Amino acid sequence: MKLAIAQMNCMVGAMQQNAEQILALADQAYQAGARLLLTPELALCGYPPEDLLFRQDFHEANQRALQWLEQRLPADMAVIVGHPHALSGKRYNAASVIHSGRIQATYHKHHLPNYSVFDEERYFEAGELPVVFEWHGVRYGLLICADSWVPGPALQALQAEAQVLLTINASPYHLHKQTTRYQVLRDRIKETGLPMIYANLVGGQDELVFDGASFSMNSQGTLVQEMPMFEAHLGYLTLQDNQPLATDICAPLSTEATVYKALMLGLRDYVDKNKFPAVVLGLSGGIDSALTLAIAVDALGKERVKAVMMPSTFTAGISVEDAAEMARLLDVDYSVLPIAPLFDGFCETLAETFAGKSFDTTEENLQARIRGMLLMAISNKFGSLVLTTGNKSETAVGYSTLYGDMAGGFALIKDVPKTLVYRLAVYRNQLSAIIPERIITRAPSAELRPDQTDQDSLPAYEVLDAIMEAYVEKDLSIDAIVNLGYSPADVERVTRLIDRNEYKRRQAAVGVRITERGFGKDRRYPITCQLKF
Known part of the structure; x- marks a missing residue:
């Protein structure tokens, strides 16, 4: 069977606009012969919606857009749509399987990241149950982003007799992130013996940039497909005997x-x-x-x-x-x-x-x-x-x-x-x-x-940048940085300036985050404090 991955650039809060984009991509994929389409995490509302999630009218607009999609998507096509789900007074980060004019199943994200730029525990309740659905003779298990970074949800899907794992993501870029994603998915594949298909968001959202680079691996952990970085793209993949066949793999880019x-x-x-x-x-x-x-x-x-x-x-x-x-x-x-x-x-x-x-x-x-x-x-x-x-x-x-x-x-x-x-x-x-x-x-x-x-x-920028990386991105102490070979005077000077x-x-404009720990949502230090412990 032919699958499609919609590497979408969504607008936060523009539910109807995002729904229309999903529909257009679904129609395009259907015409190309695909019968399953993946969209990214929270594709319907954009990611991250932050405190918009506290608004009732926001959830009502999401529900209207979801119902609008149900009535218009090709009937003989399963579309995985990422969306927020308000249920019984709780909020979930969800993925719904839509086909035949209605939602057939909804998965709630299990692991809610609460570190770095993520604060999903502020907004969502954690799901507990797996969702495995059968489509055109294949049993697919659903995962959402951080669920792929730990063993539990993937193993639950395996126990529910999944044959292929689908993971939808809003994974922001930082230097060397893709290498980490490869390793994480290979860990899940090794644990389950199942191939994985990874769909990621693309686009800029305030300080975050989502790089796309969606990819697929077979049950041996071999990369068989990879989509472009930093571009909206509709990619295709063929499953044969429950394995994704090798297709286009974009050439890797340099760090610069x-x-x-x-x-x-x-x-x-x-x-x-x-x-x-x-x-x-x-x-x-x-x-x-x-x-x-x-x-x-x-x-x-x-x-x-x-x-x-x-x-x-x-x-x-x-x-x-x-x-x-x-x-x-x-x-x-x-x-x-x-x-x-x-x-x-x-x-x-x-x-x-x-x-x-x-x-x-x-x-x-x-x-x-x-x-x-x-x-x-x-x-x-x-x-x-x-x-x-x-x-x-x-x-x-x-x-x-x-x-x-x-x-x-x-x-x-x-x-x-x-x-x-x-x-x-x-x-x-x-x-x-x-x-x-x-x-x-x-x-x-x-x-x-x-x-x-x-x-x-x-100090010379080579020295300054190395000390800054150690102190800001790795949280090393002054003594630990000195032990790396930098002069105590330089370390004391740079770290004191960073603290001051x-x-x-706190008053600077927002800007693009490209390192693992930027100044902004990543690093939230008090202004008034004692930092000599």
Whole structure:
């Protein structure tokens, strides 16, 4: 029998729109000869719906959309639809089997993840019973996402005489996630001896990006099918003697390619789903804004991107030249708005108040805040979304200015460490040379005082990023990080800056998550606390 996997990009809360998309995919798959269709976890309402799940009208809209689908799906086709299920005063993360004009069975997710970006225990009750249904002579067991990560639900399906396991997922991307998924499914296959078909969501949802990459494995754990990453796609698979036959397997992407595509998709969906006409960003002549501009143009097209160079007295001539050259190469709308007159005006206004005080970070931050005001003025006038350009390394240690370079609506590379920023820039230039080489090779600088470089205030980024990863993503102690070979002074400095700047990160714009632990829903630290235990 021929099966189809709908790797869908859903809109949270748009139940009728998502139902229409499911119907269109079902009709397409049916015409192609498929008689079973999988949709992702909570495909009907989008994932994650968060506190929308507390609203009665939200569940009523889901029920209407589900009933609408029941009446219209091809009768001789089984469609697995992921949806929230309100029952007897409780809420479940559910998957229903629809065919012959009605729901034939509904499975409730057993294991509710409550870690990292997940908080399903806040919303759902856990199911306990397996669901195995027979269709065209094959017995299928249903699982939902985290149910595949532990033995219990798969073994229950086996005991209920399942012959094939179907797992529907809303599994967000982070670096190297697909390798982990392979291993998890192979563990379940080893335990049950059953082949598995894995359908995953695709698309951007606030800080999360779902990468798709749906796949299938036979009962030996051999990969026999894999769909594209970061693309909506309708894939097909044939079962013979209860085994999926080998078919298309997408070529693996490099680390840099997967991150770049994740950033593109996260930005595109945030802009399009929130109906922004365009984006605007400050182009400084530095590596971070250059990468942000490249991704924005690749994701949205040059017509929807505006770049603004805002030079000050301290801006190097080569920064002005490189920014103009990149804007020319990408053919984007480009403006130069000098901030020196505005800065002088502020300094004059503050002269009496600051009498006797020397130039310090106050004046540095003032320049960043002037730039933030200009970008927000453009945003207000034209409705464009301001993209901030700070990377994860800067965000970690507070090397950024509140209401200045942090001002904006979407922090595209906020989870990209500085060392990876350079790798992504090199990767993008390998596709076509759009980032001037000097931007990549020159020493990074905020250019807020004479002859400034980042390393005046910070350790080398290779060191900073390694300490940040150990402290933020792995929760290692200061002593443990020092034991990895880093100097106590560097470790103390970086971790102290990370701790001190939680208040800044709490006020930062949302941005794409690409690491296993980003700043945001992943890492929820108190601002006011004692961290020396």
